[in-house]
Amino acid sequence: MIPQLVTVRYRRLDGRWLRLYLPVLPVLLVLSPLLVLALLAGLVACVVTGVSPVGALRGVGRLLCGLPGTRIEIEDGQTAVLVSVR
Amino acid sequence: MNEQRRQILQMLAEGKITAEEAERLIDAVEREQPESPPGAAPRPKSRPKYLRVLVEDNSGDGQGRVNIRVPLQLLRAGVRLTSLIPPQALGKLNAELDKSGVPIDLTQLKPQHIEELVEQLDELTIDVNDAENKVQVFCE
Numbered sequence: 001m002i003p004q005l006v007t008v009r010y011r012r013l014d015g016r017w018l019r020l021y022l023p024v025l026p027v028l029l030v031l032s033p034l035l036v037l038a039l040l041a042g043l044v045a046c047v048v049t050g051v052s053p054v055g056a057l058r059g060v061g062r063l064l065c066g067l068p069g070t071r072i073e074i075e076d077g078q079t080a081v082l083v084s085v086r
Numbered sequence: 087m088n089e090q091r092r093q094i095l096q097m098l099a100e101g102k103i104t105a106e107e108a109e110r111l112i113d114a115v116e117r118e119q120p121e122s123p124p125g126a127a128p129r130p131k132s133r134p135k136y137l138r139v140l141v142e143d144n145s146g147d148g149q150g151r152v153n154i155r156v157p158l159q160l161l162r163a164g165v166r167l168t169s170l171i172p173p174q175a176l177g178k179l180n181a182e183l184d185k186s187g188v189p190i191d192l193t194q195l196k197p198q199h200i201e202e203l204v205e206q207l208d209e210l211t212i213d214v215n216d217a218e219n220k221v222q223v224f225c226e
Binding site for chain 1: 159162
């Protein structure tokens, strides 16, 4: 299953948290024209470098489907960053 | 029927204990070990799904902490992507590694070897502790 929601939390030096909730599908819809261009550029790059485009697409698809459940928390003194993919 | 129950019934059959004592002993054994229904297959241990990396750094002024949880499925997908690297790129990578003093031949490293490595990560546990730092890597 592709990620549904990406949450980014950032704790500033003054202790306040900034939260950003990114719904993946709506964001992809909004960015779809850019994604189409990126896809075309990727396919051209695959052909030029001799990589199988189908294999590359499949690999990227598997990578996306493996992302849900990823959680990265980094704290350093007063600053903290949390990225969560669900 | 488990071993303890069998021994209790054996003692009853040999007349070493009375029926009441056997009943009390069996109750006591069953209280200690809840019995699974007969014919039920033993539940297999569930496979870990995530790789966790925990780092705590108490040196210096502040306290640093890193907590990363990565699904093993993501690692497997990443490993499979390496099979797409074209041979000429692998050759260049080998040359660079050789120059840096790392004698690893990437062309000999097959994706199935790396997949087997990821499969065995289930039992990986790394614990490094010193006065100021702590590193843990494990699967859950």
